[in-house]
Each structure stands twice: as structure tokens, then as C-alpha cells.
Amino acid sequence: QVQLQESGPGLVKPSETLSLSCSVSGGPIDNYYWSWIRQPPGGGLEWIGYVFYGRRTKYNPSFNDRVAMSTDTSQNRFSLNLSSVTPADTAVYFCAHFSAANSYIYWGQGILVTVSS
């Protein structure tokens, strides 16, 4: 059973970079797809992107090149950096595993990140 756990600061100042990590247990992160999805308070789900096969990435163009994802296979975790944040980036951020069935089977519990000065 794969388990995911997000970690990182819960408060980020405007214009700074939001940095989150997702620790994976129950299986190696190599050769799989690992995604970040966010949900603003009271809102719907928004796909941010995924990192796969260790270092390849696909991002949602709506983030205008503010997103970077990476993996650390030695720690079995992957990360999200979102730069130049504004209050509109306030959301619960989920990490998730995109499975061979083309669906998101495993999710972290989510971490609320608030962008505020």
C-alpha cells in the first residue's frame, strides 16, 4: 500500500516561493508518475503537474512557468516549487500518484498553504 505525506510551511509571503515535499512509502518513486493537485478553500481541484521517470515533467500551462517539480530518489520523495506566489495561490496542496490506470489512486492528506504578508 503506497502512502504519501506532504510537508512544508503553512504560510508563505507574497512574491516568495512556495516549496513542498511529498514523502512516499510503500514503494519506490522511480519509473512512476507523481503529481501535485491543489484546491482553494471552498473550491474545486486544479492539476498543477507531474514528475515522472525520475526527472521528466509536465506542467499545467496556466501556471505560466512558475512551477518546478523534482524527485529525490535517495529520500523517496518528490517536491513542488511554485514561485512568485500571490494570495490566489492559497489552497490545500495534495500530492498524488498517477497510476497505470490513468487515474489518481493514492493521495496525501493535503497541506493548507496560505499566502499572506
Next chain:
Amino acid sequence: DIQMTQFPSSLSASVGDRVTITCRTSQAISSSLNWYQQKPGKAPQLLIYGTSNLFRGVPSTFSGSGSATEFTLTISSLQPEDSATFYCQQSYSIPHTFGQGTTVEV
């Protein structure tokens, strides 16, 4: 981007009722449509993948159908624990997109 239109946005129904939620996509997506259930304060949980495949452990009261641009999630006999928000999601093309959600009150 593929736009997802999900309706209704909310509904209220009684225990035992049959409930249908519809998801329309702005272009054909083959069978690359998934359904999730989300309860307050929790992560979404996969119910149906590939349009009609029931994920392990999901009650058989849930079913999915559809093709091309129109898909449905059906709950054949609504239970109290089904109160939640349901989302459709397409994995046909990048960026993956979600419907706006349907909140079901039992």
C-alpha cells in the same frame, strides 16, 4: 485545455434513491474519465476509472458509463455515507482537468 462541465452542482436525495451525475467534456476523450468522491477535510478518493471500472473496495451501488463527450456517475441506491462532493476528471490530455464538483446531500 479540455473543459469539463459537471451537473448538477448540488442535489439532495433520500436514502435508497437513484442518483445520476453528468460530466460533459469540450472534446472527445475516449474512455479517459475518472470519478472521485471527496468528504470535507479529506483527499479525494477514486471511485471509477476508465469511465466504467469500479475501483477496488468501492460499493457496487456506484457505476459509471458514457463515451466521447458525455459521461455519467450513477449511485443506484443512495446511502447516508454517500454524502460528499463528487468530481469527474479527464486524463486524456495535459493538463488534466476536473469538473466543478457535485455536492450530494443525503
